[in-house]
Amino acid sequence: MIRIIFALINVLIALIIAPLFDGIERKIKARLQNRRGPPILQTIYDLGKLYRKENIFLGSRLHFITPIIVFSNIFIALLIIPTFIPVSIYFIGDIILLLYLLSSSSLFLVLGSISSRNPFAITGSNREIMLSIGSKLLLALSIGVIVWNKGSLLITRLFPLVPPLVPSSILSFIVFIIIAYIESMRLPFDIPEAEPEIAGGILIEYSGPNLALILHSIYLKRILFASLIINFLFYGSILFPGYLGILIYSIIFLALLFIVSIVFTVIEVFCGRYRIDHALKFIKNLSLLMGVIILLALYGY
Amino acid sequence: MHSTVISKCKELIELLNRYGRVIEIHDGALLIEVDEYYLHELSELLHWKLNGYYTTSIGVDERPLNGSFGVYHAFVLDDYGYYVILYIKVSTGLLKTTSITPVIPGANWAEREIMDFLGIRFIDHPEPYRLILPFDWPDGIYPLRKDFPYNCKASVKDKIDEVVHGSTSTVKDVEELSSRYTLVPIGPYHPALHEPEYFELYVDGEKIIDARYKGFMVHRGMEKLAESRLTYNQIPFLAERICGICGFTHNTAYCQAVENAAGIDVPERALFIRSLLLELERIHSHLLWFGVAFHLLGFDTGFMITWRLREDIMNIAELLTGNRKTYGMNLIGGVRRDVKEENIEYIKRVLKNLENEFRDYMENIFSMNELVKRTKEIGILSKEDARKLCVLGPHARASGLKTDVRKYHPYAAYKYVDFRVPVRDEGDVLARLLVRYEEILESINIINQLLDNLPNTPLQAEYDGIPEKRLGVGVTEAPRGEDFHFVITGRDNKVYRWRPRAPSYNNLQSVPLMLRGEYLADAPIIIASIDPCFSCTDHVIVVDVRNGTRKRLSLNRILG
Amino acid sequence: MSRFKLLRKAISVGVVTEKYPYEPIEVPPGFRGKPRIDPLKCIGCGACVNACPPDALSIEDDLVEGIRYVKLFIGRCIYCGRCQDVCPVEAIKLSNEFELATDKHDDLYQVVGLRMVRCRVCGRFYTTYRQLENVLKDLPEEQRPYALLCPDCREKIASLYTSYARR
Secondary structure, three states: OHHHHHHHHHHHHHHHHHHHHHHHHHHHHHHHOOOOOOOOOHHHHHHHHHHHOOOOOOOOHHHHHHHHHHHHHHHHHHHOOOOOOOOOOOOOOHHHHHHHHHHHHHHHHHHHHHOOOOHHHHHHHHHHHHHHHHHHHHHHHHHHHHHHHHOOOOHHHHOOOOOOOOHHHHHHHHHHHHHHHHHOOOOOOOHHHOHHHHOOHHHOOOOHHHHHHHHHHHHHHHHHHHHHHHHHHHOOOOOOOHHHHHHHHHHHHHHHHHHHHHHHHHHHHOOOOOOHHHHHHHHHHHHHHHHHHHHHHHOOO | OHHHHHHHHHHHHHHHHOOEEEEEEEOOEEEEEEOHHHHHHHHHHHHHHOOOEEEEEEEEEEHHHHOEEEEEEEEEEOOOOEEEEEEEEEOOOOOEEEOOOOOOHHHHHHHHHHHHHHOOEEEOOOOOOOOOOOOOOOOOOOOOOOOOOOOOOOOOOOOOOEEOOOOEEOOOOHHHHHHHOEEEEEOOOOOOOOOOOEEEEEEEOOEEEEEEEEOOOOOOOHHHHHHHHOEOOOHHHHHHOOOOOOHHHHHHHHHHHHHHHHOOOOOHHHHHHHHHHHHHHHHHHHHHHHHHHHHHOOOHHHHHHHHHHHHHHHHHHHHHHOOOOOOOOEEOOEEOOOOOHHHHHHHHHHHHHHHHHHHHHHHHHHOOHHHHHHHOOOOOOOHHHHHHOOOOHHHHHOOOOOOOHHHHOOOOOHHHOOOOOOOOOOOOHHHHHHHHHHHHHHHHHHHHHHHHOOOOOOOEOOOOOOOOOOEEEEEEEEOOEEEEEEEEEOOOOEEEEEEEEOHHHHHHHHHHHHHOOOEHHHHHHHHHHOOOOHHHHOOOOOOOOOOOOOOOOEOEOOOO | OHHHHHHHHHHHHOOOOOOOOOOOOOOOOOOOOOEEEOOOOOOOOOHHHHHOOOOOEEEEEEOOOOEEEEEEEHHHOOOOOHHHHHOOOOOEEEOOOOOOOOOOHHHHEEEEEEEEEEOOOOOOEEEEHHHHHHHHOOOOHHHHHHHOOOHHHHHHHHHHHHHHHHO
């Protein structure tokens, strides 16, 4: 019971931290571009404004309910991984649920955009599907190698990465980091949402609370992937006893999230946008590498 | 050098004498009054055989002067350093003349504009549809005729039954295409565009099958305004506001046209100051373009970097002229303000810093492979297509055409400075990027030479009024290409006809051709790579219709 | 690698934007801002009205009361400075002000009223006192009486004079 409450607290903290971190990222991006940038709370203000506006119904029910489906998928995914407080709702096979939830959120996003029948949204959805197929496959394979090496389908048993110190785990983890970057809608991979080219892509027909839910899901996905990266590296190694220990752990976790965020942002600032075929070529190359890693894992390395 | 020019000119005059009477209207420009019969032959001679190119056509309502309409076709002959203008009288009764579009496809828009504004029909024109006037403008009302006052207003009372609609397109069957492929509209509102225009793209997945362009939505009525209400010295301020980036070139081209027509000799210090400001404008325009191009490629940091460098140029402009963009420096016969000695050192220092930083940044940026992959071999325009469509400026130079007004028809102080004209052969977006990069460095070089050699003369020429009924041609090299102004002087200190033709007018005709077969993701960067300035292209406002003069509005099949 | 160089350069340049409007901003000398007519110097000649391209300056004569109003409407002004160039007494000058947004339409107008002079013969108002003074100080002695007449009367008397002199 107390586990469920802690997991919910985790998610509630993540709900606030996600837009806050986006605000910090915008400030860092601005400073690297020699300007001051918006205040750190700006993304929270933007989401708040969008939640208070009205929804516009376009005539497609699928388009209308998709945002809440996408949001709930990410919400549940955050319940089953340990973040600020190192507890989560776990059961055998929950790694498969995690992969399912991540894929399903992309799928519903695409379904929702296509059903709006706007040519820009359709183009954006095309791109999102192409990108998603590649990156989700790689996501599953990279986590699969780690599962093979650790020998468990329980998420919490996968952390930390290191006790079997095998090259395939480490390489797989590096591929996982790259996939985390691709999934977080950042340049050079923000192709489905390219503003100068297709005027907003998959997000173009959403407005008001629907748009806020989708944007919030995007920010939460970034927190989710960053948490996974930190957990793979540090889970269980900085825990102190008692409630004070949990507090210290949360603060350290927050600081590590912050560092991951900054590193990703600095990479983003100095990149241009890929065209979809270049991005797919990049994923293809990564998949070839992944094939080699799988062979290594099968042979015990 | 002087003697070869004169002898070449004699050879040219002899060649052209067979077709009609040749007059030298001023230094560097010849006018031939021809009969329609010779039009095709002469156009082919000038455009293809003598290695010149067609630049624009101008229609004039000359009924108060000689009882007929006039159509002037202008050609540029770089090898001879001359402009050749063919003049055709069109009788008021028949109102039709031969079209040169079958011979030179680049004449398409200019002739349609004359059709819209003066009602002259061009026989054999392949696409005689409306270009500039909106679809609900009534037939039979021609705004640029002398009997149409510039300030009449009206209300549209009749029901709109039919609409005549036209556009520039390579698309022959719109219905067939729109049933098979998705139509992606870029414009009139789109984040990739900074001005309203409309590109209709037919896509199959991500590949563009065909494209159409409909523009002229920023039409402001400048030609009519200038003829009706402004004096010679007030028009430069209007000309400056044709464009938000290259205003000073329009200003200078107009002043040169009038000065050529009236035979006024501008003092040398004024010429140097004009060239200095023209080059400053070129640098700031190219830096702005780089920012826009990087933004469209997704590289926002590049946008911030180039615009930060541009701020220094704007500050110099503000110091010299009092304003960051609308310099307001030209009058007929000279300039209004001087460049002070103490500012020259400051300008040189700032430009040196700019050059070093810019080179440094660009070398790093050109080695970022995702940007190179998105610009190499994208949007190719071959040399023959470029010549056929008469494109100008960096766009033409990136496709292998060696053309630059500053070198071949020197104006202002360009005959006193030494500089290179960068030309590339590939014709893709990367070539256009590199051409503009080299042009910025050349401009800084030119400015340094100008500042070192400023002569000591007065700033304005003295002259006794401007004689009427004279023709003048003023041409400058705007950042986007050749800017051509044609002036016929009139009475009462007013202009009789003023035709500014911005370079984007010619360049835009090549966009549908370049878009075919490319990815949709590349469409914005291809459109932006010609550096379109839509405000320059559409510079005539739609004036409302007089009450009660129309009988019927016709709404034909809407062509899309 | 090139991107690291860009990163280093970005950090070394720092922030270049200014906090305007929370901090004032300076303009260089010679900046063309809002024009202002000095009411003590203006003579009401109308040279600025002729030169102004967008017709922001206009002259309205009240021929009943005898006042010439010189009106400047900032809403049409393009800040070109031609009025400053042609004014014979340097009464209109462009200042450094550029923050001109307002919600009161009246803030955009400046009106200068000048008293007019009656013609010695027909009694109609024809010019302002100040312009008359300005003209009189440079006019040779024998032509001064003509300046006191309105243009119509001046023409009538001059033609009388020449036809008389011809006989």
